[in-house]
Amino acid sequence: MRFKDRREAGSRLAGPLKAYKGEDVVIYALPRGGVVLGAEIAKALGAPLDLIIPRKIGHPQNPEYAICAVTETGPPICNQEEVEHVDPLWLKSEIERQRVEIRRRREKFLGGIAPKPAEGKVCIIVDDGIATGLTMLAAIGGLKAQRPGRIIVAVPVVPYEIARRLTEEADELVSLLIETNFLGAVGSYYEDFRQTEDDEVIELLKSAEEAYIAAKGAKTG
Numbered sequence: 001m002r003f004k005d006r007r008e009a010g011s012r013l014a015g016p017l018k019a020y021k022g023e024d025v026v027i028y029a030l031p032r033g034g035v036v037l038g039a040e041i042a043k044a045l046g047a048p049l050d051l052i053i054p055r056k057i058g059h060p061q062n063p064e065y066a067i068c069a070v071t072e073t074g075p076p077i078c079n080q081e082e083v084e085h086v087d088p089l090w091l092k093s094e095i096e097r098q099r100v101e102i103r104r105r106r107e108k109f110l111g112g113i114a115p116k117p118a119e120g121k122v123c124i125i126v127d128d129g130i131a132t133g134l135t136m137l138a139a140i141g142g143l144k145a146q147r148p149g150r151i152i153v154a155v156p157v158v159p160y161e162i163a164r165r166l167t168e169e170a171d172e173l174v175s176l177l178i179e180t181n182f183l184g185a186v187g188s189y190y191e192d193f194r195q196t197e198d199d200e201v202i203e204l205l206k207s208a209e210e211a212y213i214a215a216k217g218a219k220t221g
Contacts, residue, residue, distance in 0.1 A: 001157075001177045005192040006033055006128050009156040009176075010040030016174050017124065017154060021045045024149075025122045028052040030139060031109060032196035033128035039204040041126055041154065046215055049208035050116040052125060052142055053105055054135035055098040060086055069134040070095050071142030072102045077134060109201050113209050118146035125170075126154045128193075129186030133162035140169045157189045 003009040025047040029038025035051070042049040056066040059082060067086070068078040076095055083091065106115075125139050136153060143151055153166050154174045159182035166173050177189070187193035 006036035010037030014044035069138035074142035
């Protein structure tokens with residue numbers, strides 16, 4: 001199975017999620033690519049769109065090799081075998097540095113759009129695919145700190161072993177393809193996997209907010 005692009009993947013993923021239409025749902029997308037899918041799902045469900053922003057923490061001797069992931073709230077998710085061999089003071093400082101960056105990105109992407117509360121809600125976390133699962137696990141942990149009613153992970157593709165882990169951490173996993181022989185990179189499952197630019201993320205979030213406000217107004221009007 002291959003997807004034409006993120007927009008098509010989001011439209012296809014919205015199908016099985018329509019079971020939640022009419023419930024008290026919030027869509028939480030992982031930027032940047034996940035926002036494209038999240039916007040499609042939010043439109044299909046008539047739900048608000050927000051961000052949850054995980055950041056990877058690279059090994060001090062090899063920054064490309066992630067040993068932890070954090071969000072603005074909730075505990076860091078770490079590879080314990082790797083963490084045991086790094087300076088704990090460095091790790092604490094790096095976690096805080098990444099959380100500062102998360103807050104900067106939230107302000108950049110969302111500006112004056114208020115965060116959507118997760119408490120008691122059906123929270124659907126969306127990304128364009130999963131490889132290692134580290135950032136998604138951090139996203140789940142960040143939402144759990146806000147006491148949601150239910151957490152659903154929604155992705156087009158995920159490796160089988162990671163899927164098993166996610167079903168232990170979230171209430172439900174919705175995926176179009178749980179891959180036993182994962183191709184090694186999420187982009188391998190897309191015809192067009194070009195980088196999503198910041199301006200597109202900002203525009204998608206703004207449009208989703210305007211559509212949600214208009215829909216709410218129509219219901220109460």
